[in-house]
Amino acid sequence: MRTTELSRLLLALGLFTGAAACGDESAGTGPAHDPERTGVRARQVSDAWEGSKAAQTWREGYFPLDDAxxxxxxxxxxxxxxxxxxxxxxxxxxxxxxxxxxxxxxxxxxxxxxxxxxxxxxxxxxxxxxxxxxxxxxxxxxxxxxxxxxxxxxxxxxxxxxxxxxxxxxxxxxxxAAGPSKLPPPPIKPVARTSDALHPLAGLTSVSADGRTVVLRAHHGSCDEGPAVDVLETGDNVVFSAWIRGRSDGPCTDDLRSREVTVELDRPAGDRLLLDAFTGRPVPYDSPMGSPAPSWD
Structure with a gap:
């Protein structure tokens, strides 16, 4: 995947600031997916949110996760x-x-x-x-x-x-018609740059009625086999780590694509926070109309 594909997304999200937590990636192709390495970042995000002021604010506020x-x-x-x-x-x-x-x-x-x-x-x-x-x-x-x-x-x-x-x-x-609560500042900084090892999620599409199946939208490029998502579950939160499968080195078109990824949880999501390992933030709702839920406007 070309760096510019995800660079546009990251610039829009304001994520190029902050310290890298998954290694020192250059502006070129980053390291390939390493479950152990991304697992370390997921654990850092989980630990940072557990018992934090941000988590308390999230649980006490009104944050819609549904179409407006x-x-x-x-x-x-x-x-x-x-x-x-x-x-x-x-x-x-x-x-x-x-x-x-x-x-x-x-x-x-x-x-x-x-x-x-x-x-x-x-x-x-x-x-x-x-x-x-x-x-x-x-x-x-x-x-x-x-x-x-x-x-x-x-x-x-x-x-x-x-x-x-x-x-x-x-x-x-x-x-x-209800204005959402103000999003709390995250207790951990985002990863500094995207790579094959880890990149940000586009959003949360749905959670099944039993809370066991979560559908996420993840980005990828034109020279790969699509996105995949690793999961870390704790009693307090669920951290999703998005990465890219099967990237090739041939000539690629310079476009940013997205695809739904279905994740099966070991137990219902319940009131656990659903977090993005890359951004260190709760995963925003992904509206079918292409705009975020009111909390994320």
């Missing part, structure tokens, strides 16, 4: 509606307030609640309607403040959400 939008029942009626949603092409035919409501409340199914800021109907709509093209559109005819249930770092929770009435649908399109 829930579609109406029966969506979509046709390909035109589907295309309109995918291109974020909406048409507004009702006034929406730009004034945010009073504080809202997140309530966890397992107990506990938290007061959170709530966005205005106008702000929530503008996050949905970013498309500006002459193609088909979804028509919004009204909005009211309600709730929706989604996954968070503390399990399922009921959160404030705007319910948008969409022409042609009997149930509303819901969009999260």
């Amino acid at each position: 939008v829930q579609l109406p029942e029966g969506a979509f009626r046709n390909e035109a509606d589907k295309h309109a949603y995918e291109t974020q092409n909406f048409e507004l035919r009702a006034p929406l307030s730009a004034d945010p409501p009073a504080k809202g409340e997140v309530r966890w199914r397992g107990g506990g609640s938290l007061t959170v800021p709530v966005s205005s109907a106008r702000a929530a709509y503008e996050k949905l309607a970013r498309g500006r093209n002459p193609g088909p559109s979804l028509v919004v005819t009204g909005a009211r403040l309600g709730t929706m249930t989604l996954s968070t770092s503390r399990g399922p929770a009921t959160v404030p959400a705007w319910h948008f009435t969409v022409a042609g649908y009997d149930t509303p399109l819901r969009r999260v």
Whole structure:
């Protein structure tokens, strides 16, 4: 893989600062995957988070790990509606307030609640309607403040959400209205540079209902066999180490690709932190629309 492929990602994440913890890699090709070596980094990340102030903040806060939008029942009626949603092409035919409501409340199914800021109907709509093209559109005819249930770092929770009435649908399109808690500073620095041995994950796609199967999205290039992920499980957290399989030395196109990797855990994820060995941070939710969950905006 060419260094520039992942360099663009790392520059966007601001990860070129910080001390290397997996060896001294140069700007060229780094060392091949070494499970023992990456295992050392994974253990460092796990130990740094266990019992840390950052872990306490994460467990006490509201960090959504689910898509910010829930579609109406029966969506979509046709390909035109589907295309309109995918291109974020909406048409507004009702006034929406730009004034945010009073504080809202997140309530966890397992107990506990938290007061959170709530966005205005106008702000929530503008996050949905970013498309500006002459193609088909979804028509919004009204909005009211309600709730929706989604996954968070503390399990399922009921959160404030705007319910948008969409022409042609009997149930509303819901969009999260609750502002997330501030992400805690990680207790460990990221690895300084990417290599075949270790590179950052793109995000968390899903966790199965029983908590045993985790689907992650990982990056790779055009001259390899795709990404793979090693796992370190402890009672407090789960650390994922992403690496690249079967890299070849032939001419490569300069592009950054991604692929889903399914990981089976020894026991349910539960309330354990899901961490990225490269970044030293919790793995962000990977939205199907290509944008992070609200915590990671």
